[in-house]
Amino acid sequence: MNERQPARRPGGRSARVGADVHQAVTDLISERGYGNFTVGEVAARAGVADSSIYRRWGSLESLLTDVALTRLNAKSPMPDTGSLDGDLRTYAAQVAREITGPDGLAVLRLAVALSNSGQRGLQAGDDLRAERTRQLQSMLDRASERGEDAPDALGVLDHILAPMYIRVLFGMGPLTPEYVDGLVDRLL
Amino acid sequence: MNERQPARRPGGRSARVGADVHQAVTDLISERGYGNFTVGEVAARAGVADSSIYRRWGSLESLLTDVALTRLNAKSPMPDTGSLDGDLRTYAAQVAREITGPDGLAVLRLAVALSNSGQRGLQAGDDLRAERTRQLQSMLDRASERGEDAPDALGVLDHILAPMYIRVLFGMGPLTPEYVDGLVDRLL
Structure with a gap:
């Protein structure tokens, strides 16, 4: 944009x-x-x-994406705790807190809705994910530079974010700290 | 229902x-x-x-769920290949094929929409998931009875279904056989 x-x-x-x-x-x-x-x-x-x-x-789609990104960046800045373990746990807990709030669910539904609203929507969805993926990749790159064995950003999407997103989108109850930590444990 | x-x-x-x-x-x-x-x-x-x-x-929600389940059961019956590995790979490939078709995406969006349409919608979504989970659990129980080390149904949801669902819901491109098999490998 x-x-x-x-x-x-x-x-x-x-x-x-x-x-x-x-x-x-x-x-x-x-x-x-x-x-x-x-x-x-x-x-x-x-x-x-x-x-x-x-x-x-x-377009309206680009404007909505800009607003969603501004919100996400304000509420869920990428952590920098000095270790991959600490960064991923902090990040996962932030995302869990964000998406279980009523506004966070709206952001998640926006991402789903964008992919269903034609070419401009798909582009806006791509922009939204590309910016968040860039931020996540920086966090993972810092871990690699420290010599830690970091997963790639798509692994974090598939095995930490996607399970939380689906449970929230399907209305499958709260994301407990034990559940969220378990996802991080399994990926690491 | x-x-x-x-x-x-x-x-x-x-x-x-x-x-x-x-x-x-x-x-x-x-x-x-x-x-x-x-x-x-x-x-x-x-x-x-x-x-x-x-x-x-x-209610309309219960009717939609009935139609979705009938479709899913006709198009993606639970496999019984004789091994957990074979069953999970066949199941994952079926789901990938189903949700990447235009109708399958509609079923996925139904599940998301139901959780957003009040108490009756939540109940209908629960019914839809409960029936499919019951079928999945039978498949996993058969593996346990054969002495195989089977994951639980929520593990299959979190690490095989959720990544595929999110990639399709977010419009993130095709689910290649290599990608789908990789999800099964990681869980097993």
Whole structure:
């Protein structure tokens, strides 16, 4: 998405528009859920023109992905504890906490919904995963540089994230700390 | 759901109604997708009264689950190859083939949608999973009875099904035979 965004001056009009639009999206998500509002409704709520949103984000899907990434990065920053074991346990526990909250489930449903909303949705879903995978890979690369035997990012997706995602998406009860630690143990 | 269903005489009126209603649901799913039609629309398409559907299935969610289970049981019966290794590989390959077809993705989305549609949806999702888990457990029990060291059904869910489900739900490309076999290797 970055190539679509003009340089922003912190505190300038562009930053204010960005903050207002993000807030409008967050409000509409909590009122109606992902996928149940239009660019026009976001624009009206944020007090900007539709064209400002299309110029900056290109599509509703890209805007939703930007909001989801901003949320994830604020709530689940990648840990750096000094060991692979500590990093993975902290990360898994953060993700478990995030996705079992009502907003976190909405982010997960967004990722599913994006893959079902045509080419722009698929692209936005790819962007969302690519950014999070890049962050995860940095964490794993730090472990490799310390000489630790790190799994690859897809292994973390398949055996730590996917089981937690599916249990939450299927409404299969809480993710206990023992369960989450067990997933990390098995992968390491 | 079984307790709601009257005994059916094969070839009788009850069986015909069942077949017509299933066909109507299958048609509406392929035209509109899961969740985008009502009991009244199913009834009209099948040529039966709304009350016949409510009497037999109780709710739209239960009807959808019945249709999904019937489909799954027809397309992905539990294998019985004589070894745990053979059973799990055959099962994993069947599931991969099923969920990467356009209809299979719809079943997966149904499971996600059910957990998001209130108490009846959660119950229907539980019924859907309970029946498939019961079948999977029989397969694993047969392996234990042969003296093989079988994983539990939740292990199969977490480490074979969940990775495949998430990759399909997130639109992350094909499930190659090598990938699917790798999941089985890792669990065994």
